[in-house]
Amino acid sequence: xxxxxxxxxxxxxxxxxxxxxxxxxxxxxxxxxxxxxxxxxxxxxxxxxxxxxxxxxxxxxxxxxxxxxxxxxxxxxxxxxxxxxxxxxxxxxxxxxxxxxxxxxxxxxxxxxxxxxxxxxxxxxxxxxxxxxxxxxxxxxxxxxxxxxxxxxxxxxxxxxxxxxxxxxxxxxxxxxxxxxxxxxxxxxxxxxxxxxxxxxxxxxxxxxxxxxxxxxxxxxxxxxxxxxxxxxxxxxxxxxxxxxxxxxxxxxxxxx
Amino acid sequence: xxxxxxxxxxxxxxxxxxxxxxxxxxxxxxxxxxxxxxxxxxxxxxxxxxxxxxxxxxxxxxxxxxxxxxxxxxxxxxxxxxxxxxxxxxxxxxxxxxxxxxxxxxxxxxxxxxxxxxxxxxxxxxxxxxxxxxxxxxxxxxxxxxxxxxxxxxxxxxxxxxxxxxxxxxxxxxxxxxxxxxxxxxxxxxxxxxxxxxxxxxxxxxxxxxxxxxxxxxxxxxxxxxxxxxxxxxxxxxxxxxxxxxxxxxxxxxxxxx
Numbered sequence: 001x002x003x004x005x006x007x008x009x010x011x012x013x014x015x016x017x018x019x020x021x022x023x024x025x026x027x028x029x030x031x032x033x034x035x036x037x038x039x040x041x042x043x044x045x046x047x048x049x050x051x052x053x054x055x056x057x058x059x060x061x062x063x064x065x066x067x068x069x070x071x072x073x074x075x076x077x078x079x080x081x082x083x084x085x086x087x088x089x090x091x092x093x094x095x096x097x098x099x100x101x102x103x104x105x106x107x108x109x110x111x112x113x114x115x116x117x118x119x120x121x122x123x124x125x126x127x128x129x130x131x132x133x134x135x136x137x138x139x140x141x142x143x144x145x146x147x148x149x150x151x152x153x154x155x156x157x158x159x160x161x162x163x164x165x166x167x168x169x170x171x172x173x174x175x176x177x178x179x180x181x182x183x184x185x186x187x188x189x190x191x192x193x194x195x196x197x198x199x200x201x202x203x204x205x206x207x208x209x210x211x212x213x214x215x216x217x218x219x220x221x222x223x224x225x226x227x228x229x230x231x232x233x234x235x236x237x238x239x240x241x242x243x244x245x246x247x248x249x250x251x252x253x254x255x256x257x
Numbered sequence: 258x259x260x261x262x263x264x265x266x267x268x269x270x271x272x273x274x275x276x277x278x279x280x281x282x283x284x285x286x287x288x289x290x291x292x293x294x295x296x297x298x299x300x301x302x303x304x305x306x307x308x309x310x311x312x313x314x315x316x317x318x319x320x321x322x323x324x325x326x327x328x329x330x331x332x333x334x335x336x337x338x339x340x341x342x343x344x345x346x347x348x349x350x351x352x353x354x355x356x357x358x359x360x361x362x363x364x365x366x367x368x369x370x371x372x373x374x375x376x377x378x379x380x381x382x383x384x385x386x387x388x389x390x391x392x393x394x395x396x397x398x399x400x401x402x403x404x405x406x407x408x409x410x411x412x413x414x415x416x417x418x419x420x421x422x423x424x425x426x427x428x429x430x431x432x433x434x435x436x437x438x439x440x441x442x443x444x445x446x447x448x449x450x451x452x453x454x455x456x457x458x459x460x461x462x463x464x465x466x467x468x469x470x471x472x473x474x475x476x477x478x479x480x481x482x483x484x485x486x487x488x489x490x491x492x493x494x495x496x497x498x499x500x501x502x503x504x505x506x507x508x509x510x511x512x513x514x515x
Contacts, residue, residue: 036367120353128312129350132343133413134336134368 024216031136031143041144049110049145049211050152054159056109057102061160064097065089065167073176085178086186089168091195098161099199100247103206106153107239111214114145115235118218119228127219142219146211153207154200161199198254205250206243213239262321263288263421263453264309269318271304278304279315280477286470291447291454293464293485295499296474297508302457303347305474306425309455310344311335322421340368343419343452345443347426349410351398357409358384358394364417383412387442404435408442415446422447424456428463440466461500464488473499475508 001009072088118141121127130137165187172178214235221231262285271279278301286292296302307313309320311327320327325338351360361380365371371379381391387408398406407427414422427443428436440463447454447467456467464471465485472482473496481493488500498506 124348125346125350126352128307129344129346129352131312131335132310132339133364134340135363136336140367 021216025212027138028142028146028212028215031138032147036139038140038144041140042147045144045148046152049106049148050156053106053109053156057105057156057160058163060101060105061098061164062167064101065093065164066171068092068097069168069171069176073172083186085172086183087190090165090187090191093164093168094161094191094195094199098164099157099202099206100243102153102157102160102203103210103243104240106156107210107243108236110149111210111235111239112232114211114214115218115231116228118215119221119231122219122221123224123227142215145215146208149207149211150204154203157199157203161196201254202247202250205246209242209246210239213242260287262286263323264455265321266309267319269308269315269320271308271313271315277477279308282479284472284479284482286453286455288453289451291456291467291469292472293468294455294457294472294474295459295464297459297499300474301477302474303425306423306455306457310339310342310423340417341420342423343414343417344423345410345414345425345427347429349406351406351409353398356394357396357398360398360409361412361416363413369417380416383416384409387412403430407431407439411439411442411446415450418450420452422452422454424454426458427456428458428460436460436463443467
């Protein structure tokens with residue numbers, strides 16, 4: 001194929017994909033507010049997305065907090081500013097690392113699972129079966145996952161923040177010789193509500209991205225087992241890239257003032 | 258006075274990219290009759306069924322089901338028509354995340370708004386009608402054999418007492434005995450409900466058991482249509498080759514080759 005033609009095809013394909021994703025996202029948002037509401041489905045998805053992700057997110061947050069404390073301590077000793085360790089760990093975890101690490105871990109775990117499940121339903125005609133049973137697959141499959149992720153991820157990040165700060169505390173007090181009460185006071189005194197709230201806002205946006213990418217790639221998958229695999233990979237890759245891009249945009253927006 | 262057709266297709270076309278799958282299909286089916294569409298693998302039978310159900314949108318032509326135009330139908334109107342239909346999918350298409358009785362009761366709960374307790378009772382009745390014990394109701398679909406999954410899918414298809422039933426390759430992947438059992442259940446269910454039935458298959462034994470009328474789809478066209486008893490004397494070389502399962506004839510075995 002001539003290179004210009006290939007470039008044209010790729011550009012058109014990209015435009016079509018972006019347009020289809022835009023329409024899918026718009027429908028997802030509009031359907032969140034339209035009945036019927038499948039509360040059982042929402043509760044089930046909350047459990048899968050939020051509760052079941054807790055061990056992996058908690059462990060990741062704990063070690064990230066510990067590593068952060070260690071790195072900041074190494075840097076701060078160069079100019080005798082060890083007292084900033086607690087504050088920077090708290091700030092770094094709540095504003096950035098908590099939501100981003102939790103978002104990426106959940107993207108890997110949940111976005112892939114959502115995409116695989118919906119893609120399998122697509123290739124095994126279960127989505128067609130839903131339609132023939134007079135049930136809108138968008139409301140039954142997509143909306144509960146979007147709601148569960150948007151509500152579940154901030155809760156998960158709130159816990160990840162606490163565990164991450166505890167990770168920093170554990171390393172600082174057990175191996176770096178920090179005084180426990182001073183470390184806690186430095187953490188509590190320095191943190192402001194908007195540090196935590198901004199992280200939770202990011203988490204809600206990341207939750208939307210994770211569920212949207214999983215649902216989108218699963219819903220439009222085709223081609224049997226290979227299609228399911230492709231949908232899963234695309235969901236994780238696109239969710240991860242969008243989380244990191246959205247993180248920059250949100251940070252600029254939330255802290256511009 | 259001639260009866261108004263329950264299902265009517267007029268000059269239906271469907272393409273996927275450059276590939277033409279349906280190329281001017283005309284079909285009519287009266288209320289209470291059982292039509293079987295036969296044709297080789299890849300001849301467009303499943304696409305035809307999905308176009309009739311409105312799961313795929315035909316590119317041109319008209320499809321009416323119980324008086325409603327199905328081309329371009331969506332939303333509430335679509336759900337209203339589908340509430341009159343029961344569909345048995347080729348692979349069963351049972352929901353993995355639900356138990357057997359929840360699968361059968363799905364339409365009752367979500368489409369008819371029946372309370373879960375009552376829907377469960379009806380689901381167990383329907384399971385009994387297809388020869389399955391109530392104990393199966395609590396199992397997940399993955400725990401069932403292929404034949405049992407087909408029976409559960411049939412119970413789900415008849416759960417809302419549909420006016421029109423669609424069967425997509427109802428006996429594919431089943432042994433001859435189980436295929437006979439499923440065919441008899443289909444005939445029994447359709448007769449009991451007084452429903453109109455459209456089936457697609459290439460299993461000729463199944464066709465002879467369930468069809469009133471037969472239509473053969475080849476290269477996007479209906480090349481023969483007639484009463485089931487006329488099939489053997491159709492005088493159509495394509496039908497003759499197909500029903501006699503011969504490699505030699507007008508239907509080329511390498512029709513999908515490069």
